[in-house]
Amino acid sequence: MTIHEQIEALRDELSQHNQMYYVQDNPTISDYEFDVKLKQLQELEAKHPEFFDASSPTHRVGGEITKNFETVVHEHRMYSLDNSYSKEDLLDWETRIKKMVDGDISYTCELKYDGASISLTYEKGKLVKAITRGDGLQGDNVTANIKTIKSVPLKLKGEYPEKFDIRGEIVLPFEGFIKMNEERIEIGEEPYRNPRNTASGSLKLQDSAEVAKRPLECLLYNITGSNLNIDTQFESLEKARTWGFKVPPIAKKVNSIDAVLAFIEHWDLHRHELPYETDGVVIKVNDLQQQEELGYTAKAPRWAMAYKFKAEQVSTRLNEITYQVGRTGAITPVANLDPVELAGTTVKRASLHNADQIERLDIREGDIVFVEKGGEIIPKIIAVDLNERPVNSQPTQYITHCPECQTELVRQEGEVQHYCPNYNGCNPQIIGRIQHFISRKAMDIDGLGGETVALLVNAGLISNYSDLYELTIDDVLPLERMAQKSAENLINGIEASKIVPFERVLFGLGIRYVGETVAKKLVKHYKNIDAVMNASIIELVTVDEIGVRIAESVTDFFNVEANTEMINRLRLFGVQMEISAEKLANQTNTLERKAFVVSGVFHTVSRNELKKLIEDNGGKVVSSISSKTNYVIAGDNMGPSKKEKADKLEIPIISEQDFLSMLQ
Template sequence: MKDIKQHIVNLRNELREHNYNYYVLDNPTISDFDFDIKLKELQALEEAHPEFYDANSPTQRVGGEVTKNFETVKHEYRMYSLDNSYSKEDLLDWEKRIKKLVDGDVQYTCELKYDGASISLTYENGQLVRAVTRGDGFQGDDVTANVKTIKSVPLQLKGDYPSKFDIRGEIVLPFEGFNKMNEDRVANGEEPYRNPRNTASGSLKLQDSAEVAKRPLECLLYNLTGVNLGVSTQFESLEKARFWGFKVPNEAVLASSVDEVLEFINLWDTKRHELPYETDGVVIKVNNLQHQDELGYTAKAPRWAMAYKFKAEQVSTVLNKITYQVGRTGAITPVANLEPVELAGTTVKRASIHNADQIEKLDIREGDTVFVEKGGEIIPKIIGVDFTKRSTNSKPTTYISHCPECHTKLVRTEGDAKHYCPNYNGCAPQIIGRIQHYISRKAMDIDGLGGETVALLVKAGLIKNYSDLYELTKEDVIPLERMAEKSADNLINGIKASVAIPFERVLYAIGIRYVGETVAKKLAKHYKSIDNLMDASQEDLEQVDEIGIKIAESVKQFFASEENISIINRLRQFGVQLQISEEELKGQTDVLKGQSIVVSGVFEHITRTELKKLIEDNGGKVSSSISSKTSFVVAGDKMGPSKKEKAENLGIPLINEIEFLQKIKNNINFND
């Protein structure tokens, strides 16, 4: 029996090595026929000896697991977006910001930006345990069964890998495989797929993993995430990941200046067309991981990385008609309805025109031939008009004066680019939009309830605002279009479960204009409850960190509405979280209230992330740069000499992590 087990182990190791050579190194050392013979031998042995089952055996790649509902999983480390740049000036500005915040020379890793579906892979003890889509960056869908079928994803690592880590990358569909799939579809009388990116993304959500296994997907990895990873630079992390068995593109280079970065960009702006995958730019990262740590993140993106987008593709087509959409805040957006045209791998029928000023500035008219571009934005936009093709009968566009939905006269305040419909409580798209925002993933994340169902509920007269959701019954929703019994159960259970969503997300969900995720977190942390926030004066609101006049006015305006107060009180009755929980409040103090603190260096007893959270939990503000307003610096090992010198020249105290932790533990005010 021991001999059989050892033979199985040896076969698995041999097949993994052949798989790595073929799919990662593109250097096969065995014929397809011989590989298949060995794989069949292993399958037969595993079937005869189920006691030696291994979820990460090479035989598991054929798929067969069916997933009806993909479980939502919270990312242990958030998946951030990237800031975009389009010129040398953008990159130079970015470099200036970096050099203000870190000491010493800065190197950059330049990597090609592949256009696929973002994925996060979690490995424990060298084995793949989870694959999760990007989702909203905070949580995504568990697609492990499907990702295991992708041959370039190692199920078992080799070498000196850390005991646990995440690695991020893109699931892509090479052009060759994509074209072959389309040839087969056309031969079978089916519509061809539109582009590789969307096809790759859609493949991850197929319910039958055996179907995914038939698709020639690949996984290109580019970022290690975790603690104690044994690497000190981004470039080293790419080399390590490659050594452990990941498919890491070889095109990355190190650059010492923006000029060298631009050389790389210019080379690949042309050469990318020779690559087997879709690319849409270059990602530039600060190479030193300690520098990355010091630079940290904004609310949406790392400060240490920038995506340089290749010049967007442009096409021209005819603008048939301008229509107008009403958003949840009442904002009116003009939309160009176009003669369908192919652009960046998709058929474009509509494009954004932004506002009345844009229409006037570009002199956009119905019947014009317009230039359309799909750049950093998801929605294509009109960037100009071909005046040589304009009809002599053409008439300037007159912007609408009344809401296209409820016919209320539009308003436009001074300094605001958009027109608004003021019929807050009687305009259907605003009502539907607010409820759709309330249920969205980053807000209340109500499982089983989508945007289309919200519209059906409103049109059926079952709900008029988001507090009405909590009175819905299964009997109410069963008659809705495409609503089966199981779907109705999921919807009602999802609504019930949403009462556990924490206060900061509820505050974002209720839809106060200008109160996005970050502002909601700041207000929730500062005021602790919705009642405290409602009672705050405008002057008090403006004193909160990063809350300006516009946000303060909007908050006061929201709570001045009797209908909004009534809705909030109904949410309270249904048990929705309208204050920070006791558990969350535990350990929070005002010891650092009003103090601006810089964290610099490498720490031994606590991670930089934990240190920053401690500062914020105790009322302090984490600042990235030292100035006369800095209260003190928590200084670790390898603190930059120029930072240290600046702090000393300004007379700003430096304390080590032990002193800081001791003061927090003893609840000692740092001004003492």
């Protein structure tokens, strides 16, 4: 046997042992025997670097140092999930999806594990990159750290697609978490707070050898890509398991919402028997074609729903109510509590939302209150223990003036929150607006974080986001914790942001009610900032999905002289204030004011490409057929009830070829 053959044989053998131990929980050799073989392979690879292979089991021991994690755009967006908390929520969801797809609907039920989301990309059966969820559009490249997790296959078995992404959760089992904390306590270190945060923090450790010491696992649940040759979600889980992934066997295919509820009820009782943290159940429409037909909202797939188990509750004392000012001037009351353990974290503060909430629950300083984590994320007060209320307790008087600038607060009719109207003179609003402007979904300025923005404002170097573009290295060097290199990175990051597309600039301006989706609608319709600025309320409401409230907010923003001055300064500095010529060249008004339903399987172009062509040419994609639908584009296997409804409403049914001809 040649040296190369010896190396390959050891790699194959060790990979098989890894699979048996970490994925199938069925070890076939002792740890000592494994370590001897691994050392033998390491020595052979060290002597013969010409036989390097990134998929070798030796890469599991780590050692690669990553000081700055590269930000990578997800090829396929990682969406959030809509949450439900009751049987009624799930029945409402079922009603919605049954209106949009034909035929019987089956579901795949899976447990929702509480860890750190990850997207793994495989090409020709080998792991090529691992990206954190980030904001769903882009995340951090943590490939070196993920390779150390034994349940992540570096090389796949069997027959698999040429290229695909597989999504999963990096978790830290209770047993390993307890052992890690015992070791920390033994050497006098503070124990970790909970498995989820520890797993998430592990992914960003700079030394992958440290990650390798942690007993992390990766549980996989979703395959994404093209030409996968998979028809259902349940089939995708079974195939992933045969390729070598650790897929929890608990997943179950069911044919009704009643069966879904039975699955939820069972695991709500038995979840504490599991070796990992879990906070709910994820229900997915099983048929992938039906998933494609249902599509996505701006934030979540319509074909999936997370059912959250009832949140843990604790009681503690409310010591003081303080008030925070947001970037829009909205005032948020905050309860400052005696520290209490809740769902694995120490809670010291909880949101009180608004004056109505305080009055409704009659919340007072000194009360013993019941606290839970809404969706097990944000702590909130749900009730007061009136039996424990002090005799001298006084009702809470909501503040009348801004806690930061002392301006009298206003509350508009129909609004639940109080606002500070001192738009240009209230420091938290100024800081908050600039922090929004530089955020990842807006200008995404490298080297500039929220704390640095506060330092810049408090030092008098900037008072609005257009001031950023006049900063120099000498301006920022005196700031706290600012060195030459970080100052250069900050200024370079600001300069680089000048090429950020117009829709993200418009979102970054921080106009009230103008989120990502609304910004894209406005940019698509008006093409440049001047057209948006000059649009009247009547003109704005004619734009798809722009209502009176949004239109009034947009016109109010541009009627403020200071805002128009900022826009003009941004324009002079070279920030993008119109759609790029390249993007504009791909857009027409050919399909303006026409609404399309896309249904079935297509061959010339994909469903997503069809939808993009409709939108790029001024049309609108709608999910269900109504009297307002202009055309139904029908592919193979279009549902009979959709055809029946289209015929009844006399809506033309066209093929993909008919549609493509319309564009020509």
